[in-house]
Amino acid sequence: MPPDAIQGKSPAVPERPTLDGLEQKWGEAWERDGCYSFDRDAPREQVFSIDTPPPTVSGSLHVGHVFSYTHTDAVARYQRMRGRAVFYPMGWDDNGLPTERRVQNHFGVRCDPSVAYDPAFTPPAEPSAKEPVSVSRPNFVELCLRLTAEDERAFEELWRGLGLSVDWSMTFTTIGARAQRISQRSFLGLLQRGEAYQLEAPTLWDVDFQTAVAQAELEDRERPGAMNRVRFHVAPSRDGGDAEGADGPADATGAAAPGADALIETTRPELIPACVALLAHPDDERQRELVGREVLTPLFGTRVPVLTHPLVDPEKGTGLVMVCTFGDLTDVVWWRELGLPVRSVLGPDGRLTEVPWGAPGWESEDLDRARSEYAELQGKSVNQARRRIVELLEQAGEIAGEPTQVTRAVKFFEKGERPVEIVTSRQWFLRTMPHREELLERGRALRWHPPYMRARYEDWVNGLTGDWCISRQRFFGVSFPLWYPLDESGAILHEHPIAAREDQLPVDPSTDVPEGYAPEQRGQPGGFAGDPDVMDTWATSSLTPQIAGGAGEDEELFAKVFPMDVRPQAHDIIRTWLFTTVLRSHLDEGVLPWSDAALSGWVLDPDRKKMSKSKGNVVTPMHLLEEYGADAVRYWAASGRPGTDTAFDAQQMKVGRRLAVKLLNASKFALADLPQEGDSLTSPLDRAMIARLAAVVAEATSSFEEYDYARALERVESFFWWYCDYYLELVKGRRYDSGESDGAREGAASVSRALRRSLSVFQRLLAPFLPFVAEEVWSWWQDGSIHLAGWPEAGELDKALGAQSQPGEDDALALAADVLREVRKAKSQARRPMRAPVVRVRVHDTAERLSVLGLGAEDLRQAGAIETLEPVEAEELSVEVELAEEAE
RNA sequence: GGGCGCGUAGCUCAGUGGGAGAGCGCUCGCUUCACACGCGAGAGGUCGCAGGUUCGAAACCCGCCGCGCCCACCA
Numbered sequence: 001m002p003p004d005a006i007q008g009k010s011p012a013v014p015e016r017p018t019l020d021g022l023e024q025k026w027g028e029a030w031e032r033d034g035c036y037s038f039d040r041d042a043p044r045e046q047v048f049s050i051d052t053p054p055p056t057v058s059g060s061l062h063v064g065h066v067f068s069y070t071h072t073d074a075v076a077r078y079q080r081m082r083g084r085a086v087f088y089p090m091g092w093d094d095n096g097l098p099t100e101r102r103v104q105n106h107f108g109v110r111c112d113p114s115v116a117y118d119p120a121f122t123p124p125a126e127p128s129a130k131e132p133v134s135v136s137r138p139n140f141v142e143l144c145l146r147l148t149a150e151d152e153r154a155f156e157e158l159w160r161g162l163g164l165s166v167d168w169s170m171t172f173t174t175i176g177a178r179a180q181r182i183s184q185r186s187f188l189g190l191l192q193r194g195e196a197y198q199l200e201a202p203t204l205w206d207v208d209f210q211t212a213v214a215q216a217e218l219e220d221r222e223r224p225g226a227m228n229r230v231r232f233h234v235a236p237s238r239d240g241g242d243a244e245g246a247d248g249p250a251d252a253t254g255a256a257a258p259g260a261d262a263l264i265e266t267t268r269p270e271l272i273p274a275c276v277a278l279l280a281h282p283d284d285e286r287q288r289e290l291v292g293r294e295v296l297t298p299l300f301g302t303r304v305p306v307l308t309h310p311l312v313d314p315e316k317g318t319g320l321v322m323v324c325t326f327g328d329l330t331d332v333v334w335w336r337e338l339g340l341p342v343r344s345v346l347g348p349d350g351r352l353t354e355v356p357w358g359a360p361g362w363e364s365e366d367l368d369r370a371r372s373e374y375a376e377l378q379g380k381s382v383n384q385a386r387r388r389i390v391e392l393l394e395q396a397g398e399i400a401g402e403p404t405q406v407t408r409a410v411k412f413f414e415k416g417e418r419p420v421e422i423v424t425s426r427q428w429f430l431r432t433m434p435h436r437e438e439l440l441e442r443g444r445a446l447r448w449h450p451p452y453m454r455a456r457y458e459d460w461v462n463g464l465t466g467d468w469c470i471s472r473q474r475f476f477g478v479s480f481p482l483w484y485p486l487d488e489s490g491a492i493l494h495e496h497p498i499a500a501r502e503d504q505l506p507v508d509p510s511t512d513v514p515e516g517y518a519p520e521q522r523g524q525p526g527g528f529a530g531d532p533d534v535m536d537t538w539a540t541s542s543l544t545p546q547i548a549g550g551a552g553e554d555e556e557l558f559a560k561v562f563p564m565d566v567r568p569q570a571h572d573i574i575r576t577w578l579f580t581t582v583l584r585s586h587l588d589e590g591v592l593p594w595s596d597a598a599l600s601g602w603v604l605d606p607d608r609k610k611m612s613k614s615k616g617n618v619v620t621p622m623h624l625l626e627e628y629g630a631d632a633v634r635y636w637a638a639s640g641r642p643g644t645d646t647a648f649d650a651q652q653m654k655v656g657r658r659l660a661v662k663l664l665n666a667s668k669f670a671l672a673d674l675p676q677e678g679d680s681l682t683s684p685l686d687r688a689m690i691a692r693l694a695a696v697v698a699e700a701t702s703s704f705e706e707y708d709y710a711r712a713l714e715r716v717e718s719f720f721w722w723y724c725d726y727y728l729e730l731v732k733g734r735r736y737d738s739g740e741s742d743g744a745r746e747g748a749a750s751v752s753r754a755l756r757r758s759l760s761v762f763q764r765l766l767a768p769f770l771p772f773v774a775e776e777v778w779s780w781w782q783d784g785s786i787h788l789a790g791w792p793e794a795g796e797l798d799k800a801l802g803a804q805s806q807p808g809e810d811d812a813l814a815l816a817a818d819v820l821r822e823v824r825k826a827k828s829q830a831r832r833p834m835r836a837p838v839v840r841v842r843v844h845d846t847a848e849r850l851s852v853l854g855l856g857a858e859d860l861r862q863a864g865a866i867e868t869l870e871p872v873e874a875e876e877l878s879v880e881v882e883l884a885e886e887a888e
Numbered sequence: 889g890g891g892c893g894c895g896u897a898g899c900u901c902a903g904u905g906g907g908a909g910a911g912c913g914c915u916c917g918c919u920u921c922a923c924a925c926g927c928g929a930g931a932g933g934u935c936g937c938a939g940g941u942u943c944g945a946a947a948c949c950c951g952c953c954g955c956g957c958c959c960a961c962c963a
Contacts, residue, residue, distance in 0.1 A: 019925085220962085266963065311961055321963045330961040409962055455892055459959050571957080639901085643893085645956080649900060651912055654925090661925050669922030714902070718910070728922080736921075828917060828929040835920050
């Protein structure tokens with residue numbers, strides 16, 4: 001529509017406007033008309049593209065979802081009304097562990113890659129989590145796909161109910177063929193360029209899922225533990241001579257005698273058999289006589305050296321620390337930097353493994369004892385072994401003092417139930433460490449909303465300790481597009497991976513066959529073996545701009561939408577999703593994936609805790625939409641400022657509903673069939689209101705440009721309520737006074753014109769927040785969707801004002817509103833109705849202010865039922881109200 | 889231990905150099921011709937504490953206290 005049109009079609013306003021049924025009515029209309037279809041023909045510079053966060057479909061639907069997606073939708077609708085071709089697809093994150101877990105429980109199955117595919121498989125009628133049925137990997141993946149399809153339908157229903165303006169023809173998934181192709185293609189490129197590599201190394205390991213995990217997937221949890229002070233005895237010199245390998249100053253100052261004690265403190269005594277050294281700080285005088293000697297591990301009698309390292313904190317414990325392979329990440333640092341041997345006792349299942357006592361690396365001063373003590377521990381879980389070894393140490397008198405109870409932070413896989421361990425295994429890594437400076441530079445070039453969120457990114461990049469481990473020993477994910485040749489003995493030649501050809505992608509190396517081999521050669525000497533792992537879910541999710549935009553699949557589209565304009569996401573996944581997306585785009589495309597990142601907060605319980613899934617299930621989002629209406633729920637969500645956690649508050653939804661109802665009724669009032677001929681605003685108050693509205697439009701626009709939808713809403717809403725409560729009341733009388741004189745008719749027409757012009761603007765300003773009711777009121781008098789109408793501009797209102805605007809009109813409006821308030825107060829305190837007649841109002845104010853009283857005097861008299869309005873010069877505003885006698 | 893954010897009315901929050909505000913809740917009143925899914929009014933606050941800068945501080949600076957989040961080599 002023309003930006004200043006106020007005519008539109010002949011208004012058709014319902015007798016009793018209602019919010020009921022608007023969601024269905026307009027939801028269907030938008031879908032039918034393709035209202036939100038992306039226009040591929042739009043020029044590049046007009047495209048606004050959104051890197052939509054694909055929700056984890058296996059998680060439960062909760063109010064947090066409607067919260068952040070509403071923020072993005074408001075911005076999308078604003079940009080669309082600004083004339084941008086908005087690329088706003090939806091994605092489903094259906095790959096990864098959450099789906100596997102849900103499928104296991106839902107169907108009562110467990111994936112066993114050694115089982116053969118059964119095309120006729122049907123899951124057990126009565127699933128048992130305790131006795132799951134073993135199924136092949138292809139069968140398992142089929143079940144995952146089946147369940148996620150159901151979950152995705154539920155999400156789509158929610159998003160449609162909420163009125164997200166996504167183009168549903170662009171939907172992508174993170175397990176679909178396109179995502180797999182793009183993910184595998186990217187990996188092969190990285191492999192070719194040397195950015196991906198394979199290494200057998202100590203790896204963070206979840207013992208329940210039995211998979212490697214990445215640093216970014218760890219979280220700290222407070223756990224109680226016992227601090228044990230354990231005694232190591234100084235070992236007798238080998239061959240009766242001086243301590244061997246003593247490169248420390250352990251000579252003249254009086255070396256510790258054999259049999260003397262070295263005390264360490266540990267919360268992980270079960271790792272004593274894996275001890276490879278004790279360490280002290282280089283400057284720690286107390287340990288001087290021990291450094292350079294060897295000590296014997298208690299119970300097991302293994303010789304370990306006492307060395308120094310600057311990372312040791314002399315203030316902690318006894319100042320002497322035990323290094324095990326591996327108790328925590330610090331052990332890995334020490335092991336690497338000091339060149340210590342590996343002595344591993346933990347298996348991938350989190351139990352203590354068999355140990356070849358007496359073999360190289362497993363020597364003992366008392367082999368029989370080592371074997372019998374260790375036999376007490378072997379096969380036990382970490383916790384069981386810890387309890388048992390404390391008993392053994394106590395019996396042997398090797399614990400000094402009583403164990404003290406401590407609470408310490410322990411690293412967990414964020415989806416795991418037991419602490420992560422560090423296990424040596426072969427994994428694939430992406431190089432991140434060499435790119436840290438470049439990534440920091442990318443982070444500085446990105447516009448963050450709110451800006452302080454950048455600090456979290458920088459902290460994370462600066463705190464990285466190793467390259468990104470991207471392989472997972474799981475099943476439902478994107479495979480590595482690789483096979484390995486087997487030598488004549490059937491051993492895997494990891495150093496010579498066979499990459500898939502690009503036109504083969506996506507491949508599943510467990511069923512597909514590499515070029516130059518026959519299927520029968522799988523697993524045979526001289527044959528091949530597929531890489532058994534899948535990629536970390538973030539290794540695929542980090543490519544959402546490429547997947548949504550069709551990199552390598554639909555290059556024309558990709559060139560239109562990439563780099564994208566904005567990445568909306570929650571602040572807790574800056575270190576994972578945001579960081580990895582920047583990394584992948586940097587490595588693959590050499591650019592930032594988007595110009596802006598808009599961070600949203602969380603929804604908190606009323607008690608300020610992060611809303612839990614159990615509570616989220618009680619208050620389902622669908623239920624909220626039904627109870628309050630989509631616009632009302634959106635209003636609550638849009639009130640949450642960018643980056644700020646917001647309490648769940650049903651009361652705010654009621655407020656949103658009130659606003660929607662108000663828009664219905666104000667629109668009905670504005671569109672009443674009354675004379676409005678002419679095109680100028682002849683009344684000062686009408687012009688003043690329009691001028692104020694122009695300022696609000698400017699502020700809402702600049703707020704949206706900064707992604708501050710909440711500020712835009714707050715300004716628009718608060719002015720809209722003022723407009724309804726004061727402006728509408730002030731001009732109502734004049735509007736109905738079609739009177740005898742030309743002046744009265746002209747004044748009435750001016751109101752009607754001002755009302756239509758202002759309502760047209762309010763409807764559009766509120767459309768990004770309340771899309772359903774805005775579309776409804778727009779449809780009463782305009783053709784086409786409001787969501788494709790132009791965003792209001794201050795210019796269209798300035799034009800309406802023309803050259804007629806006079807100085808002092810804004811003051812006149814303010815004064816009229818002030819006096820009206822005082823008149824209402826007087827009536828309220830006299831317990832009289834608002835229409836009660838007033839004989840006289842004396843307005844005391846400065847001469848300057850009183851000079852403009854006349855501009856609004858007629859309107860004011862009618863609005864307050866005031867007979868006489870009398871100005872009285874004074875220092876400041878005060879109002880005397882003389883009510884008429886109450887009629888009997 | 890480091891970083892970031894927050895602390896304003898009973899609740900949720902706006903307010904970044906010059907009158908302490910909004911909504912909800914509470915109290916009172918009003919069938920007013922867009923709206924009883926309404927309208928009007930009222931009560932309610934040492935702006936976390938303590939210093940400093942300034943003619944003037946809720947806002948700017950320093951310190952402290954409390955809450956939350958992120959990070960850390962957590963022995």
